[in-house]
Amino acid sequence: MIQIQNISRLSCQLAITTGVAFFTLALSGCNSNKGPKNLADQEAHEEISYAALRVNTSQPVRELNLPGELESFYETDLFPRVSSYISKMHVDIGDQVSKGQVLAELEAPELIANLTAAYSKVKAAEAVFGASKAAFRRAMKTRQTPGAISEMDVDAARTKVISDSLTVVAEEAHYQSVKQLADYLKIVAPFAGMVTDRRLSPGAFVGPGGQNALPILKIRQLDRLRLRLAVPEAYLGDIKVGTDVSFSVSTFRSESFTGKIARVSNSVRPDTRSEMIEIDISNPKRRLKPGMFVSAKLPVTAVEGSIYVPQSAVVSNLERTFVIKVEQGRARWVDVQKGDATAGQVQIFGNIAQGDTILRAANEDIAMDEPIKIDLSAMNP
Structure with missing residues (x-):
């Protein structure tokens, strides 16, 4: 009987010892796995490189794409x-x-x-x-x-x-x-044109004025159209009466049409910071129709010495607007001001000069003075 109790006590001690050993091995295994994993993450982080570009000043002649809608001249x-x-x-x-x-x-x-x-x-x-x-x-x-x-x-x-x-x-x-x-x-008919709408028929009672008054007929001039465009304030210096403007419509995608700037409103709208211009369009074959959506190309010239960078290179928050400049392998936040923007490019003003290197896609996660690697193959020539 005493021998059986000794054997039971020995088995219990053996089980406890084995459990402690397994727990210790498991704990040491977890700690050993955490070290290499963090080290791998750190190495991966250090290997990240950011696409960059060199800043250039230029005076490009380009086209400003503006949406519009065709209207009858009368x-x-x-x-x-x-x-x-x-x-x-x-x-x-x-x-x-x-x-x-x-x-x-x-x-x-x-x-x-x-x-x-x-x-x-x-x-x-x-x-x-x-x-x-x-x-x-x-x-x-x-x-x-x-x-x-x-x-x-x-x-x-x-x-x-x-x-x-x-x-x-x-x-x-x-x-x-x-x-x-x-x-x-x-x-x-007050002018030559085409009847585009008829609301009433013989026998209908009609009268002047009133909110419920319906027009008997609608007439539009189709052989001469006008196109109204809202030009941003930054490009008003390029607007001149007589300038040719090309445009296209979705109905005739393979064709391009032209017109001349005929009138300028000479007034900037405070809500949109734009000026309205009108373009006269000759339409003798009446292929173009009033109400067609238009994509117009207005030739404009950038200011001499302007610096244009991708819009993704500029970060704006509630406190500041900046680009990330790379100097001696470290990130520097440089405050800038935005100018006009077109075709994915934005004009900037600030302590940025020709030849400086900035990140093509900046973000606030890159801290000031943080060591940073750039991808030289992604830089523009």
């Missing part, structure tokens, strides 16, 4: 000037019209009645004026005989003539105003 919605009904429609969508052509006719019986009444009043006033004028002539002739007519009667006849003549003028003016309103019953 376009207008035709509204009725008087309350009336549409009687006839002489044109429809897609019809080419000439200036002064009658497009639609309206009906307004009350207006025609007013016109007739106004004309009758003019004729009545003219008749009264004719009678008073004849009476005045007789009075002046009778005056030649001494004592045949008093001066009071002559003055009264003169006053009657003047009053009746003014009545004729007033009635004529009223008639012309009514006649002008009656002329609005014919809708005519």
